[in-house]
Amino acid sequence: MIDVYSWPTPNGHKVHIMLEECGFRLGRDWQVHPINIGQGDQFQPRFLEISPNNKIPALVDPIGPDGRPISLFESGAILLYLAAKTGKFLPRSDRAKFKTLEWLMFQMGGVGPMLGQAHHFRIYAPDKIEYAVDRYTNEAKRLYGVMDKQLTSHKFIAGNQYTVADIAIFPWVNSWEKQGIDWADYPRLKAWFDAVAARPAVQRGLAVLAGARKPLTDDKARQALFGSSQYQKR
Known part of the structure; x- marks a missing residue:
């Protein structure tokens, strides 16, 4: 096990x-x-x-x-x-695989760290520092815009199949309210979000330890x- x-x-x-x-x-x-x-x-x-x-x-x-x-x-x-x-969830062809890895690195190097900072300064910081709140809220909105544009011509983040890139990004976008996001500004990303959220495995994954965090x-x-x-x- x-x-x-x-x-x-x-x-x-x-x-x-x-x-x-x-x-x-x-x-x-x-x-x-x-x-x-x-x-x-x-x-x-x-x-x-x-x-x-x-x-x-x-x-x-x-x-x-x-x-x-x-x-x-x-x-x-x-x-x-x-x-x-x-x-x-990782394509076999080199072209599709590297496109998927590209968007996985986008999550690891951008989405996670920047949205994490947005969470910190908007919610957890003992002092509300206007510069920091604005900086990371604006960066969150920029990243959402990048993903929304990508979905103009793709069903999923890295192409037309569901991959590790979608799995990596979804839990961060799931906290959109904490990031100052208005879904009306990102209609394609919202449609993607709803489709991924409806997957049974995603729902089971989100339920793990869900009651433990206070x-x-x-x-x-x-x-x-x-x-x-x-x-x-x-």
Whole structure:
């Protein structure tokens, strides 16, 4: 059984959705180990052994490519691993594969970091810094515009088939309200969003640990997520 160390965040849900889309079922083929990032679980030595960057998610597959266990951190790497393991959601032709990887890197290098900053300064920062809120809200809108334009001539983000690029982007767009987004400005992206959200595997993936995450209200959680705990040498 595959072990997944995770929490119900966009990056965690990327892996939950990918597993379910690939035909793995929670409780039958994979199990989730909650890493409560508000309580500092990500700094525990056992977790750091498989995720040295102290970030979720991480995965341990007892049957790796050579039949031996393998552990992986970084959600994009995990998506690619599962795609290779199952032969799903990454096109076989070089042209289509590299277009998909292009949009996966767009998520990893742009959508995730920039929308994450929008979440932070719009919701979590103790002081509302107007410059930061405007900067990252505007960047979120720019990225939504890039995706909306891409969908002018494509059914899905990387082309006309559903791929790891869609799976990677969807959980971040799922938090659109936190990013200051008005769907009326992005009609094609909204249609894509609705189609992906209706997929049964996506719904199952989003349900994983859904009740575990609580609003950020206490100082201990803020310290674990944003304070000096992040910068201690381990």
